[in-house]
Amino acid sequence: MKKYLCLAILIVYSALIHAQNNIEQVSLKTSLMKPHEVIKISEGHYLIDFGRAFFGTVQIKSKKSQSEPISFHLGEKLENPNKIDRNPGGTIRYSNAVLETLSEGELTTVSLVPDKRNTTGAAILLPENVGTIIPFRYCEIENLKIPIEAIEIWQKAVHYKFNDDASSFSSSNAVLDSILDLCKHTIKATSFTGYYVDGDRERIPYEADAYINQLSHYSVDNEYTMARRTNEYFIENPTWPTEWLLHTVLMFYVDYMYTGDLEPLKRHYENLKLKTLMELEGADGLISSKSPNLNKDLVKRLGFKKTGTRIRDIIDWPGARKDTGWKVATPEGERDGYEIVATNTVVNAFYYHNLKLMAEIAGFLNYKEDVVFFQNKAANTKKAINEKFLDKSKGIYIDGVGSSHSSLHGNMLPLAFDLVPKEHLKTVTKFIKSRGMACSVYGSQYLLEGLYKNNEALYASQLITDTIGDRNWWNMIKVGSTMAMEAWDMKYKPNSDWNHAWGTAPLNIVTRYMWGIKPKTPGFKVAEIKPQLGDLTFSKIKVPTLNGAIYAEYKIDEKKDAIYKIELPDNMEAEFVLPDGASKVVLNNKKIKKRKTSLALKSGTNIIKLKY
Incomplete structure (x- = not known):
């Protein structure tokens, strides 16, 4: 009897794990997109442009049969105006498939070869009936023996339910309009798993990616179930970067402000307290991932399945050449030369922000003692940050204890989280403006927030609409992507992809800060x-x-x-x-x-x- 009971428990556990990595089939939608343009390259050889990339495959229906094989090439990027790039680099997608026969009147879906990395392990798995899908905009057909007019072909796009008409934006700046259109499409197209995932390379939820995705999604649709599913996922499936963990409270807070539903906060309140990482706090009121308190027990309680998981500071991504070995255009990575010391400014700025939000959350739940507790802790941490990290002679922040270096990140996070004393706002903002866009597309979220919150709207809008060089959103459009990219350009992150929702900061920044429309209550x-x-x-x-x-x-x-x-x-x-x-x-x-x-x-x- 005990044997069968153990077997039953194992089966249930396996089912739960499988369910955790999959989504309800009913949640996903399929849209059939007609060709935007069909170009004849040679006899039987055509390039079809669907106008925008979606995650999916190709569906075809013919008025005539063909017994000879037809070759299909699907891709995100062109090598030249009439050819899909077969070797696009990084994680820009290309796939080739052969249809052995084409039967008259049959609706045929082209089957693709799955990518091992994003269809196994921790990746969010798709329902079996969806099949293998990739992000693609273009389809190249070779060896078509029947007239192109005899076939109907669609981009079979898979995405979560999305109301295209729920939001809109237009302005006197055509560049801004194009960038917001790019970002809005990204939110819809990257919803293909029903979770906020990092992109096609891994298809894994990461907290920092998900937070920006959530802010942008809530700015264009009042559909909150995907965000909530993702938030629940992180309770038991955290990721290893210190700052990513420190985004968990932010996501739950934003959801409550938009929905007014207290239930997730009630249910996960103790876990949210844990995810502030306050157990890593030292006597000085600051936290460090080098704290001896970061032991196997805490790692397990945080939700990690492997107690040997190493939690470490990331500051911004991608890392420096010394960390990755990549020959990147900026050897220091996207950190603006940030010196990652044990007790540092960025991590503690996030920590302070967590404490402030937890004080509000405790208030929402009427936990009066906890309100006072978190308010006092936040005040102590703010004081410690400005005593330890603020170089008062220069009026700017250093990167951390023992560092003499000042970076964009070490200043933009304190600015974004209201840490900067009034008398130093001018010097901090002046320093930030001197660094330009010396952060990643992820970091730009906090750079822009800090600028808008501190009367630098014109400069912030100039960063969003910048068309010079490649460290801007216009470059994403210029190189041919129809979704926000993981990095400003491939040369800054050689393995990056063309479908990363963490690159949609302009969408939520324009809504929440340029127009300034947010929930007050x-x-x-x-x-x-x-x-x-x-x-x-x-x-x-x-x-x-x-x-x-x-x-x-x-x-x-x-x-x-x-x-x-x-x-x-x-x-x-x-x-x-x-x-x-x-x-x-x-x-x-x-x-x-x-x-x-x-x-x-x-x-x-x-x-x-x-x-x-």
Whole structure:
């Protein structure tokens, strides 16, 4: 009897593990995309451009039969205008398949060879009926003996449910519009597993990737189940970088602010406390991944299956040449020369931010003692950070204890997380601006947040829309990708891919900071709208919420007055934070006599006119 009981437990356990790495079949959708362009290369040889890359394969239906084999080449990248790159480099995808016969009237799906790395191990597995899929934009057909007009061919795209009409954006800057379009498509196309995964190379969820993915996804759709599934995954499946672990609290916090649902916070509160890594805190109020407290027991409690897992600081990715061995264009990697010391600025900036959010989370749950506990701990950590890491003579932060080096990362994270004392904001922002985009596409999330939060909107918008060189989003479009890339360019990360949602920072930054539309209270009962539209002369945005869409329009009229039209759904109010410098404020044709910093908006249409 005991033998059978053990066997039953083993079967259940195996099923749970299998379920953990798979998603419900019903969650995935299939869209058939028609060709954007068909180019005849030679007799029986055609290049088909579907316009955008999706994860999927090709489906074909013919009015005539062909008994001879037809060769299909699928890829993300072209070698020349009429040929798919067969050796695109890195993890840019190319695949070849042969269809032995083509039967008249049959709907045929081209079968692809699976990639071992992203279909085994820790990769999120797809339902068997989906088959093997890759990201591709182009299909090249060879040895087609029947007329091309006799066949119908589609890009069979696999993705999670996504409402294309839930959001929209347009502006007076065509480059900005193109970049946001790229990012929005990335969110839809990379949803093909039903989890927030890092990209096609591994198809594994990582916390930092998932957080940016979540912010961008919540900016364009009010579909929250994929984020929640991913958040749950991380409770039992954390990843090894210190800062990645420190994104867990951020993801659960954002979900609550957008949905107003306390249940995930209640259920995982103790685990979230653990994921702050406060057990690594020393007497000085700072944490270190070199702490002797990082033992096998803590590693196990954090959720790692292997107690020998080594948790270590990553700062930014990719790492330096000395770490990876890659011959990269920037030998120091994307860290701006950051000196990774045992007790360092970036890790502790994340730690402080975790403590602040945990104080709020404890308040949401009415854990009054914990509110005080986390508030005090956050205050002590902030004090320690500014005592240990802030070089007051220069007015900027060093990389950590024992370092004399100052980097972009060591300053942009304190700026983004409100750590910088008021008297040093000017020197910190000046230093940050001197470094340009000396971070990865991941790091840009925090660079841009810090700039928008500290009156540097114009410079931040210039970084987003920069078209010079290759360390910008325009370069992703220029090289031919239709999704955000893992790195600014292949030369900065030789194994990178062309389908990484962590590269979508502009999407959530424009929504949450340029337009400044965020939930002020949980569940978006009250929205915050704090526009910092820089040099735009007009813009329109539609932002989805749990309660309906927020529509906002902006234009500069012939008198150079700024006019905002804000439409709020029923049962929603908003705080509209007034931009600086307006000499006259009119709300719904009524002049606001008393000088205010914000306006209270009601559901329905609100017209705000600012005269400068």
